[in-house]
Amino acid sequence: MRVDGRLPAQMRPVNIDINYLATAEGSALIRVGNTRVLCAATVEDSVPAFLRNSGKGWITAEYSMLPRATATRTPRESTKGRISGRTHEIQRLIGRSLRAVADLSALGERSVYIDCDVLQADGGTRTASITGAFVALSLAVKRMMATGAIKRSPLRDYVAATSVGLYKGQAVLDLCYEEDSKADVDMNVVMTGSGRFVEVQATAEQQAFGDDEMASLVELARGGIAELVTLQKQLAPLP
Secondary structure, eight states, X not given: OOTTSOOTTOOOOEEEEESOOSSSSEEEEEEETTEEEEEEEEEESOOXXXXXXXXXXXXXXXXXXXXXXXXXXXXXXXXXTSOOHHHHXXXXXXXXXXXXXXXXXXXXXXXXXXXXEEEEOSSOHHHHHHHHHHHHHHHHHHHHHHHTSOSSOOBOSOEEEEEEEEETTEEEESOOHHHHHHOSEEEEEEEETTSOEEEEEEEESSSOOOHHHHHHHHXXXXXXXXXXXXXXHHHSOOO
């Protein structure tokens, strides 16, 4: 039995509130257990310098955590004058995941910025951010098409993410913080709605793992991501 009573292949309760912000082109508040992330999409009619005159757009992300998202206060990174390596890694991961299912030429020369702000953290903040960010992006695309800003949707597929790991010798899905902090192996998996991999991040924290364990973790992740994509389809179907 897991620390919160779940079965090994059982995710925490997942809920996504769409259009959470009245001011953003697309927004979603995703809750995965006690983890909560607010994702907001902003559309701007400009692109980075390397894409100017290319006819292509850009999708990127920023990630941050509120000081009391965790059990003890974490100072804002803005007060330190620079973001941490962890934050940099996570926001690049979110951006890569979204671009993996997008045709950037359909955006024209405009950018979509996805802000992912962690309101409360209990494990899986980066994976929840990816899942929620896609919903916010899909809603923003729908609005752009409705206003005539773009003629066709750049989204080719869904994308979602979850965590898996080896905890006390057992493969488990969707680790909460207590499991994640004590896991022998911690893995984050990003997949498309059609079941193709975008990214797999696996780390042996306590002991190395083999092919069979790797395969069991991937299959657990596949099942969890299928559940998340089903929810995405209900709330934000592809435009």
